[in-house]
Amino acid sequence: MWSALTASPRSRRVVLPLSLLLNLAIILLIVLPPPYYPDRLARLKLPEIDLEGFDLWVGQTERASKECGLCDVNPGLCQELGSDNIAKAIGFSGSNIRLRRFLQKASRGDPFTVAVVGGSVSGGHGLNDLPEGPYYSPRNMHRRVFEHLCDLFPQNDRVLMEGASEGVNGFVNGAQGGKAINDELHMGIPKPYELMLRGLLDLPSQPAILSMQIFALMFGSIALGGDLHESFSQYYDIPIVSLRNVLLPQALDNVTLVQELFVNKGPIEGESLENVDLRHLSGKGHALMADLVNAYIDGQRCAMDVGDSWEEDYTLAPLPRLRLFEKYDPYATNPTLKPDCFSMDGTKHPLVPSQNEGWRPWNWKNKNYLIADQPGSSFTVPFHSSFGTVSLYYLRSSEFGLGSVSCWVDEDKELAQKAEGYWVHEFNIGQTLNVREDLQPGEHELHCELLATSADPGKGTEFRVISVMR
Numbered sequence: 001m002w003s004a005l006t007a008s009p010r011s012r013r014v015v016l017p018l019s020l021l022l023n024l025a026i027i028l029l030i031v032l033p034p035p036y037y038p039d040r041l042a043r044l045k046l047p048e049i050d051l052e053g054f055d056l057w058v059g060q061t062e063r064a065s066k067e068c069g070l071c072d073v074n075p076g077l078c079q080e081l082g083s084d085n086i087a088k089a090i091g092f093s094g095s096n097i098r099l100r101r102f103l104q105k106a107s108r109g110d111p112f113t114v115a116v117v118g119g120s121v122s123g124g125h126g127l128n129d130l131p132e133g134p135y136y137s138p139r140n141m142h143r144r145v146f147e148h149l150c151d152l153f154p155q156n157d158r159v160l161m162e163g164a165s166e167g168v169n170g171f172v173n174g175a176q177g178g179k180a181i182n183d184e185l186h187m188g189i190p191k192p193y194e195l196m197l198r199g200l201l202d203l204p205s206q207p208a209i210l211s212m213q214i215f216a217l218m219f220g221s222i223a224l225g226g227d228l229h230e231s232f233s234q235y236y237d238i239p240i241v242s243l244r245n246v247l248l249p250q251a252l253d254n255v256t257l258v259q260e261l262f263v264n265k266g267p268i269e270g271e272s273l274e275n276v277d278l279r280h281l282s283g284k285g286h287a288l289m290a291d292l293v294n295a296y297i298d299g300q301r302c303a304m305d306v307g308d309s310w311e312e313d314y315t316l317a318p319l320p321r322l323r324l325f326e327k328y329d330p331y332a333t334n335p336t337l338k339p340d341c342f343s344m345d346g347t348k349h350p351l352v353p354s355q356n357e358g359w360r361p362w363n364w365k366n367k368n369y370l371i372a373d374q375p376g377s378s379f380t381v382p383f384h385s386s387f388g389t390v391s392l393y394y395l396r397s398s399e400f401g402l403g404s405v406s407c408w409v410d411e412d413k414e415l416a417q418k419a420e421g422y423w424v425h426e427f428n429i430g431q432t433l434n435v436r437e438d439l440q441p442g443e444h445e446l447h448c449e450l451l452a453t454s455a456d457p458g459k460g461t462e463f464r465v466i467s468v469m470r
C-alpha cells in the first residue's frame, strides 16, 4: 500500500480517500451504538425462575438502616474525617443480629462483659499514662468502647476483660469481643483463628464479635495478619470497622499524619520517623478507632429505633456446619468447639506440663514463657481433643539466640514437627506451629524436645513457649 502511495500520484488520489473512509467507519462503529444491539437483546427470552419459597431459605427479615449511617449518628467525627472517608469505614456489616441481641439484652439491664482479643496495640502499648498499665488507659480504644457502652447502659453491671497480650494473639471468652490483630502477615494464621472464632461464637453467652481493623507500617507488607481474617468475618457474619480504610490513603501521603497516628518514642524532628513506633497506634489513633466503633454501635441502635426492632426475636442461627477452609461435604458437621489454651499467661488453664525435664517458667515484662536452653530438655502436656488439632505457640526472634524444638503427639514421633525460634526478621512475635490436625477425638499427650541443632547463626538453643492450643 505504501509503495502504491509513493509510486503513482494517481493511485494515491484513490487510496487516500478510501483509507480515510475506512478510518471514519471504524471510528463511527466505536462511537455510535450498534443499531441492532437493543433488538437482539429484546429477542432474547429469559427463562422464568421460580423464586417461590426462596424467602424461606434465605430468612426473610427487613431491617431498616436508613439515616443511621456513621455520619448521621456522629456528625462531629464526620466533619473531622470527611464523609467520603467515613463512608469506607465499614469493611463488612452483615446482619448485626448478635450485636443487636447484645444491645437488646443490655437495654433490659443485663450485665455485660466486654472482652478483648488482640495483640500489643489492643494492649495499649505505648499509652503509658496510667500506673495500672496501658490496658486500662482512657486512651485505649477498647477502654473507650467500653466506656461508651457504660454511658449507654449506666445501670448495668459490667466488666472489661483485657485478653490482649504483647506480641501474642490470645484467647478470651466474653459477651462482646473486639479484636485488633496487627501482627505480621503469616500464611499460618487463619486456621487457629477460625477455630478461635468458632469457639467464641459457640459460647453459651452467644457473644457479639466486632472486628476492629487497624494498621501498622513497620512490617514487610502493609497487609497484616488481619487481612487474612477478613474472609472469616464475612463467613461468620462479624462486622468489620476499619480505621485503615479511612486513614491509610492520607497517611501514605502525609508523614506528619503518620507521626500523629503512631506512638512517639521520643522527640519528633521535622519529617523524621526515627522516633515513631510504626507498629503501635498513638492515643489519637486509638481514639479515632474507638470513635468509629462507637458510631457503628450507635448506628445499630438508631436502626433498631427506626425499625422499631428492640423487641424483635434475635434468635441466632447455628454456626455454619463446615469451616471455611474445609472442602464442601453435603453431610459433615463440626462439633461444638470448647477451646482450651494452656497459656503461660493463663490463670484458668495455666500451661503446666505433666512431665518436665529442663523447662522453667520465665517472664520478661508482662510476657510469660516456658523456656529451656539445654538440648534434650523435654516436656509433656496432656490435652483432650475434640477437633483433632493441637498447636504450639512460641516466640520467634532474631536477637535472643533462639533454637528449635521437635513436637509430636502420643507415640507418633515419626510425625514430629519442628519449630524454629530463630528467624531473620527484626521484630519478635509469637507464631503457631500446627503439630497435628488429624487426631482422633479423646485424650492425647503433646511432647516437645529441645534440639541440639539451631537455626540461629550463634547456635543459641534457648526456646520460649507461650502456649499450647487445642
Ligand SMILES: *[C@@H]1O[C@H](CO)[C@@H](O)[C@H](O)[C@H]1NC(C)=O
Pocket: 254, 256, 257, 260
Ligand atoms: C498532614 O497531616 C497533618 C496532621 O494531621 C495535618 O495537620 C496536615 O494538614 C496534613 N497535610 C496535608 C497536606 O494534608
